[in-house]
Amino acid sequence: MIDIVTYDDKIVVSFQQDINFETSRVMEEMIQSRPWDTSHLQIDLSAVRFIDSSGVRLLISWLYPLKDRMHIEMIGVSAPIKHILSICQLDQIVDVK
């Protein structure tokens, strides 16, 4: 569901499936159980084809409290998901590539 790899200089979080009403609750439990002690958080969405509002809520509730403590970037973001994140202003707190 989510792969998390810790390197010396960053943590890479790779979502392995869509983030929606059906999957977001379990994903949130995995995310909220970790301390996220890093200066660079990289989120890989290349395996994600769809995010609904439950997924956006998960990302915002996770990342908004971290935004002043580290550089957060998203990679592998499809054009439609980029548009959704922009509408919800997530691109104001995350470097969406």
Add this chain to the structure above:
Amino acid sequence: MIQAQLNETNYSTMISAMLEQLDDRIQLDDMQKYTVQLVLWELVSNVIRYSTKKDANVYISWSDETVVIEVIDQGDGFEWENQLNNLPPHFTQQGGRGLFLIQQLATHFSFDEKGKRAIITIARKKGEKYD
């Protein structure tokens, strides 16, 4: 027209099946497909979360210009008036983004008076809502 009855046990499979059927019948660009998928997930998950019956009838029809999605809650309906907002919810707000996203992506979005029947129109021609 494509139609289906969705409930809390079959909604994920049924939404995927409806999207496949639609994809077989008409040509939509990636953002239009995403918008149809988003509308179905948001409105059906609303029914499953909040409705007294957890059942929804979904109808998808189309013309050369539009795709029209109708979602009918088989329960008592939904108090939608206070949920519609033209501004994005603040980062500290937990919910409220589902209907906001539909408002931003659809050409037309309305509920009937009882909040049981939602109608959403999505433009098929580029430039009418997004380009």
